Amino acid sequence: xxxxxxxxxxxxxxxxxxxxxxxxxxxxxxxxxxxxxxxxxxxxxxxxxxxxxxxxxxxxxxxxxxxxxxxxxxxxxxxxxxxxxxxxxxxxxxxxxxxxxxxxxxxxxxxxxxxxxxxxxxxxxxxxxxxxxxxxxxxxxxxxxxxxxxxxxxxxxxxxxxxxxxxxxxxxxxxxxxxxxxxxxxxxxxxxxxxxxxxxxxxxxxxxxxxxxxxxxxxxxxxxxxxxxxxxxxxxxxxxxxxxxxxxxxxxxxxxxxxxxxxxxxxxxxxxxxxxxxxxxxxxxxxxxxxxxxxxxxxxxxxxxxxxxxxxxxx
Amino acid sequence: xxxxxxxxxxxxxxxxxxxxxxxxxxxxxxxxxxxxxxxxxxxxxxxxxxxxxxxxxxxxxxxxxxxxxxxxxxxxxxxxxxxxxxxxxxxxxxxxxxxxxxxxxxxxxxxxxxxxxxxxxxxxxxxxxxxxxxxxxxxxxxxxxxxxxxxxxxxxxxxxxxxxxxxxxxxxxxxxxxxxxxxxxxxxxxxxxxxxxxxxxxxxxxxxxxxxxxxxxxxxxxxxxxxxxxxxxxxxxxxxxxxxxxxxxxxxxxxxxxxxxxxxxxxxxxxxxxxxxxxxxxxxxxxxxxxxxxxxxxxxxxxxxxxxxxxxxxxxxxxxxxxxxxxxxxxxxxxxxxxxxxxxxxxxxxxxxxxxxxxxxxxxxxxxxx
Numbered sequence: 139x140x141x142x143x144x145x146x147x148x149x150x151x152x153x154x155x156x157x158x159x160x161x162x163x164x165x166x167x168x169x170x171x172x173x174x175x176x177x178x179x180x181x182x183x184x185x186x187x188x189x190x191x192x193x194x195x196x197x198x199x200x201x202x203x204x205x206x207x208x209x210x211x212x213x214x215x216x217x218x219x220x221x222x223x224x225x226x227x228x229x230x231x232x233x234x235x236x237x238x239x240x241x242x243x244x245x246x247x248x249x250x251x252x253x254x255x256x257x258x259x260x261x262x263x264x265x266x267x268x269x270x271x272x273x274x275x276x277x278x279x280x281x282x283x284x285x286x287x288x289x290x291x292x293x294x295x296x297x298x299x300x301x302x303x304x305x306x307x308x309x310x311x312x313x314x315x316x317x318x319x320x321x322x323x324x325x326x327x328x329x330x331x332x333x334x335x336x337x338x339x340x341x342x343x344x345x346x347x348x349x350x351x352x353x354x355x356x357x358x359x360x361x362x363x364x365x366x367x368x369x370x371x372x373x374x375x376x377x378x379x380x381x382x383x384x385x386x387x388x389x390x391x392x393x394x395x396x397x398x399x400x401x402x403x404x405x406x407x408x409x410x411x412x413x414x415x416x417x418x419x420x421x422x423x424x425x426x427x428x429x430x431x432x433x434x435x436x437x438x439x440x441x442x443x444x445x446x447x448x449x450x451x452x453x
Numbered sequence: 454x455x456x457x458x459x460x461x462x463x464x465x466x467x468x469x470x471x472x473x474x475x476x477x478x479x480x481x482x483x484x485x486x487x488x489x490x491x492x493x494x495x496x497x498x499x500x501x502x503x504x505x506x507x508x509x510x511x512x513x514x515x516x517x518x519x520x521x522x523x524x525x526x527x528x529x530x531x532x533x534x535x536x537x538x539x540x541x542x543x544x545x546x547x548x549x550x551x552x553x554x555x556x557x558x559x560x561x562x563x564x565x566x567x568x569x570x571x572x573x574x575x576x577x578x579x580x581x582x583x584x585x586x587x588x589x590x591x592x593x594x595x596x597x598x599x600x601x602x603x604x605x606x607x608x609x610x611x612x613x614x615x616x617x618x619x620x621x622x623x624x625x626x627x628x629x630x631x632x633x634x635x636x637x638x639x640x641x642x643x644x645x646x647x648x649x650x651x652x653x654x655x656x657x658x659x660x661x662x663x664x665x666x667x668x669x670x671x672x673x674x675x676x677x678x679x680x681x682x683x684x685x686x687x688x689x690x691x692x693x694x695x696x697x698x699x700x701x702x703x704x705x706x707x708x709x710x711x712x713x714x715x716x717x718x719x720x721x722x723x724x725x726x727x728x729x730x731x732x733x734x735x736x737x738x739x740x741x742x743x744x745x746x747x748x749x750x751x752x753x754x755x756x757x758x759x760x761x762x763x764x765x766x767x768x769x770x771x772x773x774x775x776x777x778x779x780x781x782x783x784x785x786x787x788x789x790x791x792x793x794x795x796x797x798x799x800x801x802x803x804x805x806x807x808x809x810x811x812x813x814x815x816x817x818x819x820x821x822x823x
Contacts, residue, residue: 358580
């Protein structure tokens with residue numbers, strides 16, 4: 139991919155982020171009535187309302203408010219949590235690692251299981267492997283992740299006490315301990331995506347197998363692993379990467395439920411509590427972070443297209 | 454792209470025919486194989502039958518196809534679209550789509566039956582002693598691999614060369630097939646090349662291991678007329694330099710006249726006529742061959758009506774029980790032609806499936822007139 143294209147994609151991403159920042163800012167402005175009163179709650183004193191109004195700068199003109207807020211965002215200052223009065227950035231930074239680790243691991247689980255199963259099914263269409271993958275994939279898509287999480291906990295943490303049932307520990311406490319805490323939530327979160335990926339991969343592989351260039355490769359004597367690796371996988375990858383990009387955003391949202399089941403205090407529980415407490419600065423921080431992550435994933439997907447398909451590189 | 458039924462390639466084909474006839478009269482061999490075939494054929498297809506598996510009454514998509522390709526000679530497989538020529542050429546290397554099966558016959562190549570040999574043996578033949586070129590170069594090349602790697606692949610698979618060594622050979626092959634700046638082109642992707650260039654790349658890959666036989670399935674059909682001529686010229690050079698036998702699937706009679714020694718005319722899954730090229734043009738022995746010849750537009754006779762063969766090739770499952778061409782044949786005699794026709798030898802190298810011609814009841818006109 140040419141540097142010019144990368145710059146163009148980066149520019150597009152920054153534009154999206156800027157638009158999101160406006161929407162995030164307007165979140166507070168769109169509260170009906172006096173935002174300060176609503177945020178302070180029903181039993182607040184006049185002094186408290188006034189404090190919140192000054193704190194959020196709600197007494198200034200909208201444009202000035204936005205400018206001040208945006209300057210803050212650029213300097214990494216998102217204000218203070220209304221409930222704990224701690225800085226939003228450090229609160230999020232505390233909760234984020236668990237969530238990001240579980241989501242990333244879920245994506246890895248999805249890729250390893252989904253792509254492997256999909257390729258196996260696509261290459262052996264009509265066989266028992268193919269039928270088994272299709273059935274399991276449908277099941278995987280139909281099962282809600284919280285239910286899957288509970289089944290996994292009961293199987294691998296309660297009936298067979300191999301893995302911890304709840305909580306998250308930092309990787310600095312030891313790789314083994316860390317992994318044992320991550321496996322179950324990541325699997326619970328990733329299996330549905332694995333199922334989705336398996337179905338798409340199967341379809342793409344089946345489609346690529348009918349392409350004339352695969353016949354050409356066979357006519358040259360290619361077969362088996364050589365044929366799969368050089369001719370089938372790469373050509374099947376584009377739609378799979380697209381689906382993965384869409385799913386990654388969904389996983390980041392779905393992690394909330396899994397965190398709840400496993401008692402992990404990550405971004406998910408932080409977001410829910412902030413919404414319940416009408417903790418607007420926290421909500422703004424969470425929305426901005428989500429936007430950054432989704433935009434980053436899309437950027438990675440775009441760059442991956444260029445790496446996979448030489449035609450995109452030229453476009 | 455593909456000419457409709459009965460309208461074989463236009464004016465240039467007619468010009469080719471005439472030119473070819475002139476050359477023949479002047480006694481100039483056009484780099485064709487020498488003299489009559491002798492000894493064991495390089496490729497012997499016998500009784501090849503291809504079916505759609507399933508129903509008990511499935512008729513053969515291709516039935517009882519028999520022909521030989523001798524060392525260094527070029528054999529054309531001609532007929533309208535849907536006559537089974539491509540299926541036949543695919544079946545030789547076991548490249549048929551999954552839905553169809555070979556149910557009878559043998560394909561002997563260099564003493565090995567490619568239909569019954571092990572998969573391993575078949576892989577060794579594919580891309581090794583038998584190269585293959587397909588119709589649409591764009592879709593027949595892998596879009597995510599450089600052309601250099603696609604050519605080098607053949608040598609890596611068959612000769613076990615390392616990538617760097619094989620790429621060096623690929624460079625020479627690109628030069629051999631007439632691609633300028635070969636060093637740079639090695640790193641190009643198929644979509645960065647024109648159709649003609651892509652077909653040259655296909656040919657380079659097909660000859661990478663110096664095959665004895667090249668199967669070319671309509672190699673020029675998807676290309677512009679001027680490019681067609683260049684590709685044919687290239688194939689002609691390669692035949693001369695590598696002593697390459699060619700099985701050319703085409704529906705362009707001009708190409709047949711220009712390039713081939715022998716012709717196999719296929720109609721609705723049967724071989725209608727099998728003959729040396731001269732025999733087809735001067736004395737066709739099957740009404741279908743004759744109809745094909747008269748369907749070639751005659752240049753120099755402007756504003757005449759195009760002669761067409763009325764009707765179309767029946768699809769598999771709707772083949773008549775008698776002569777398969779009978780419903781479209783202007784010479785058909787009901788009582789006789791509705792019975793199955795046998796493949797009959799008229800001379801050593803000339804066979805027909807028309808009973809009336811075989812019985813001497815019917816004389817057909819050729820294409821080259823006075």
